[in-house]
Amino acid sequence: MNTLELVELLSPEGLRLLDSLPEWRSTDDVVQKVAELRRAGHGPGLVAAVLAQSKLRTRAAAKFGPFASRMLFTEAGLEQATRLQVAAQHAGRFQRAGVQWVADLGCGIGADALALAALDIEVTAVERDEVTAAIAAYNLAPWSNARVEHADVTTFDLAGVDGVYLDPARRDGARRLADPGDWSPSLDFAFGLAARFPTGVKLGPGIDRALIPTDAEAQWVSVGHEVVELGVWFGPLAREGVRRSALIVTDAGTAELTAEADSTDAELGELGDYLYEPDGAVIRARLIGDLVRRLEGRMIDPTIAYFTADQATATPFATAFRITARMPFDERKLARELSARGIGTLEIKKRGMDVDPAVLRRKLSLKGSGSATLILTRVAGKRIALLAERV
Template sequence: MSTDAISPLLTPAGWDLLSSMGPYREADSLQVTGALRKAGHSAELVAAALTQSRLRAKAEAKFGEFARQMLFTPAGLEQATRLGTAALHAQRFTTAGITSVADLGCGIGADALAMASLDIHVTAVEMDELTAACATVNLMPFPHATVVCARAEDVDLTGIDGVWLDPARRTTSTSGTTRLFDPEAFSPPLSFVEGLAESGRAVGVKMGPGIPHDAIPGTAEAQWVSVNGDVVEAGLYFNALARPGVRRAALVTGPAGTSELTSAVPYDAGAQDADTGPVAGYLYEPDGAVIRAGLVADLARGIGAHLLDPHIAYLCADGLVETPFARAYRVLEVRPFNVKALKGWVKANRIGVLDIKKRGVSTTPEELRRQLLTGSGKGPNKATLVLTRIGEDRVAVVVEPLGG
């Protein structure tokens, strides 16, 4: 896509039209298109305005009311950092006393916007012309933010103290976009990030939460972030941005605020030094950021719980302990994982709504739910099953969800 996709909006009349549009509804798009064309607006302006209206509506989940004044591309919005998470990135630089940052691969400018709002001088670099144009519009309220259309690898960093990167982790073809998993296939690759860190600059990079632990440089602090239970990123921080005594961290944010679990030791896939025990009392489902950071055993020790299996991220404890790092359930019953027996249990208990969670078993919740509810009479009751493996045994734990 070229800048023609937004250029009709970059006039007073075009911007006024976009600003005047109400909440986007797909069902009304044809009617709105006809009305705007009848009012004398060009087809190009109407198409651009409707596209941005649709993207702004989608962007509210990440940017709130700020989305109403921003411009987006579909790919730029998909990879853009949530504004609250971008603020955490920016805070790393201000805490380290960094006042000038190059945001390499800035996309539509989410992280640069958060930094500029903290009075950091930002050079936002984006190689895609359309995306760079959107970032320019989004950063216009900040005179100390500059957008450069260039490759991250080609930027002169002389005089710049800090670098933030959000590498492209998708490849685009005629059939759409495909997610990349090899950090060396990113643009720019992780090795480029490590090279920047070797200069001594304060360097941070946003990676996908699924980054392999063995790909994480030994000189970096790794922090996995979850928002309302969704793991959104793994941030790697070098030099002044890395905190002393922290190698791994799980940052959990939600309606109740922000909490963090940290460890001073590197990740070790074989180090599950928590006790194991039976399914009893209360079952805890650790947040995904805790699991990704390899901090399940740390959480178990912190709440006085034990693992059900050394290789499965479920915990149990005799007592109920409030923690932001796990969802708690009261254990009601433990049954063998037998489809025929479970189907009889569903029918006998008149269960019509069945929530199924699982770890360590290959069965998909959707398929098992269909099997158990078919012919059950669709009763009025609701139940929650947790499917897991304990050693060689597969079990179905009937639980009652607690809290939010």
């Protein structure tokens, strides 16, 4: 979105038109919608801006729920914004630590600032991109305890604030920036603020773990079994005795696995009746060993994240599969087995095997009305195929 589009959108006519539109559906005819709005007397620039925003609001519902219907977005801002469920977790940390005024540096469209303001925390949201800052100001307008500043976060005056939150930009347009020194602000700048303030930093979950300071709490967050972020927390925002955490967020609530450090590996053992696939946050946090011991299981291979047990135990931290058949991995034998079982619908999962599921699926020539999960992995170093069903 450029400045001219934003001016069109923020005009009284633009906001009235946007709010009057029904929820955008993927089946809607864009050409027909444009023609209808043009016939109603709206200019081409306004129509383009309003329809683009209507589409973004529909997409944003997955992150912001009903709040999306009164917010504004940019394409990049929506992609990078913290989900409201997760932003509420961030805000709760500041509240429990007694922080009363937070500077949200690099606030984007204002998702985290919104969650902080909703807990009656004073928020100064700082954004260097002019259009994005204006969008954030619109989104935060209902909260009198939140203000937006269009400024460079590295030179912004932090006098008076008693907590800081940052989400460094890790892209330059479509290009991902590999060097943390090139991020905006740089990782050194972000972590350096922890010497002055209780600080939280949002990072990508795949960051080099060697960059995580030893005195910080590192929390990997999974939403709907997708790992969405790593939160690094300093000072009173980091919990006593917690340096590694896997937070699982679902519609049913949250669950968390914590430890003082990476967990030690669990023992290896024979393949049992059940196979477990840990949530990605547990894997990233390196807490698999603790989870295996909690579920009285055992690892199947020292290099594979799957583990096994003789019984099924409900847990939010892993998905359980009941093994119905096991065999050495051989495409022809596997095809015969699936044919004999009448399997026509097959979910394919793999770890530790160089197999293209799409290519394998074509070779198997699946026919039948049955369904199953095929798990391709290594057990004690040997390639194995497991037929299973989700518990």
